[in-house]
Amino acid sequence: MTKYLIIGGGAAGTEAALELRRRSQSAEIVLLSEEEVLPYRRPNLTRTLCGETVPDSQFYQKPELFYTENRIDLKLGERALEIDRSSAAVKTSSGAVFHYDRLLLAAGASARTLPVPGGALPHVFKGRTLRDFTSLETFIAGKDGLSAVVIGGGLLGLEFAEGLLCRNIRVTVVEAFPTPMPKQLDCRGAGIFSAMLTARNGLTARYGRCVKNIGVDAVTLDNGEIIGADVVIWSVGAAPNTALASYSGLAVKRGIVTDRFMRTGDPAVFAAGDCAEANGCVTGLWNPAKEQGRVAAVNMSGGAEEYSAGFQAARFVGFGTRMYSAGLVGLEGDGVVTEYGGDGVKTYSALTSRNGKLVGILLLGDVSSALQLERRLDFSE
Numbered sequence: 001m002t003k004y005l006i007i008g009g010g011a012a013g014t015e016a017a018l019e020l021r022r023r024s025q026s027a028e029i030v031l032l033s034e035e036e037v038l039p040y041r042r043p044n045l046t047r048t049l050c051g052e053t054v055p056d057s058q059f060y061q062k063p064e065l066f067y068t069e070n071r072i073d074l075k076l077g078e079r080a081l082e083i084d085r086s087s088a089a090v091k092t093s094s095g096a097v098f099h100y101d102r103l104l105l106a107a108g109a110s111a112r113t114l115p116v117p118g119g120a121l122p123h124v125f126k127g128r129t130l131r132d133f134t135s136l137e138t139f140i141a142g143k144d145g146l147s148a149v150v151i152g153g154g155l156l157g158l159e160f161a162e163g164l165l166c167r168n169i170r171v172t173v174v175e176a177f178p179t180p181m182p183k184q185l186d187c188r189g190a191g192i193f194s195a196m197l198t199a200r201n202g203l204t205a206r207y208g209r210c211v212k213n214i215g216v217d218a219v220t221l222d223n224g225e226i227i228g229a230d231v232v233i234w235s236v237g238a239a240p241n242t243a244l245a246s247y248s249g250l251a252v253k254r255g256i257v258t259d260r261f262m263r264t265g266d267p268a269v270f271a272a273g274d275c276a277e278a279n280g281c282v283t284g285l286w287n288p289a290k291e292q293g294r295v296a297a298v299n300m301s302g303g304a305e306e307y308s309a310g311f312q313a314a315r316f317v318g319f320g321t322r323m324y325s326a327g328l329v330g331l332e333g334d335g336v337v338t339e340y341g342g343d344g345v346k347t348y349s350a351l352t353s354r355n356g357k358l359v360g361i362l363l364l365g366d367v368s369s370a371l372q373l374e375r376r377l378d379f380s381e
């Protein structure tokens with residue numbers, strides 16, 4: 001009976017467990033998760049900050065019964081501490097030792113922070129886990145007139161900002177780039193979007209600025225400006241969890257290095273999801289993590305399937321607008337601005353082509369054509 005051990009109960013780990021069971025009824029499947037709750041869909045966390053009630057059926061990846069019925073031995077609150085590849089064993093926080101024939105590293109990523117004085121004060125929060133969000137909720141509960149600084153004006157930082165505004169908290173977003181959502185917007189789209197942000201009551205933004213110090217009630221920027229902050233949120237990206245892999249001698253660059261089959265340099269060890277650098281790329285997104293978990297499981301159980309990256313799409317809803325961005329978004333900002341709805345609300349669309357083929361879509365405001373355009377994306381050479 002083959003023993004499969006998976007470290008990490010996120011998108012990649014849970015999908016891998018499911019695929020392993022699909023492919024073998026007799027295999028032993030153990031899924032270790034350091035979090036103490038059932039594996040959940042991480043993107044829902046910012047939805048709950050906006051006060052939205054997400055039913056359990058949508059919040060959790062699978063109900064508890066699913067793991068029992070599929071004989072997936074889910075060990076919650078069990079952190080893998082050390083991998084001994086010579087004896088194919090993993091030691092965990094409870095003192096247990098798990099042996100494996102095939103091991104999947106699906107440990108995800110951790111919220112990145114910057115080495116700024118005061119960066120770990122009690123009113124400074126990260127936004128990666130349910131525990132992070134519960135701590136934030138507990139901190140703001142029942143307090144009026146709060147102000148917050150969100151460090152990072154990317155997609156997630158702006159979701160935080162929107163969530164905090166919904167809770168009547170005044171927000172300043174501090175972004176090191178000269179524009180918001182630098183990965184998704186071109187310069188013209190960013191200009192239109194910035195205008196929408198600043199029109200939102202309670203929100204201000206500082207672009208091209210960094211936080212130099214965090215104090216108990218204010219942050220100081222690199223130009224000396226002091227901004228009042230009862231709450232500070234780190235939203236400066238995620239760092240792949242690679243320590244277990246590198247201590248066990250596996251190759252690590254930005255993430256745990258794998259080939260297109262999600263194999264590391266050790267034929268018994270695979271990696272998938274946010275912790276993995278598959279064929280030179282760390283994706284940091286939900287659907288690719290799931291797909292990598294599935295592909296890893298296929299190959300762990302004797303198959304031969306390559307992971308194909310495809311394009312990455314990002315969506316944002318907030319500040320009275322919608323944004324859809326996929327593929328290669330040009331820097332020039334040569335899209336088309338129109339008005340829709342008859343109330344002066346702007347919509348912006350920029351389509352990027354290469355050799356006559358559509359390779360990038362940016363829509364702001366009216367995103368109703370996103371799916372239709374998405375079907376036309378063509379990255380073939």
Ligand SMILES: Cc1cc2nc3c(=O)[nH]c(=O)nc-3n(C[C@H](O)[C@H](O)[C@H](O)COP(=O)(O)OP(=O)(O)OC[C@H]3O[C@@H](n4cnc5c(N)ncnc54)[C@H](O)[C@@H]3O)c2cc1C
Pocket residue numbers: 007008009010011012013032033034035041042043044045046078079080081106107108109127128129156241244272273274275283284285286287289
């Ligand atoms: C707030 C938020 C919103 C997001 N919104 C979107 C979105 O809208 N769209 C999108 O595509 N992506 C979104 N993402 C990114 C997406 O959630 C991730 O890409 C995805 O969760 C990656 O899945 P994963 O399985 O690789 O890792 P994770 O989901 O990080 O899961 C890894 C799990 O492994 C556990 N673990 C780590 N180390 C150990 C260990 N040593 N022992 C045992 N367990 C361990 C971790 O605690 C974690 O539970 C969002 C992320 C966040 C934080």
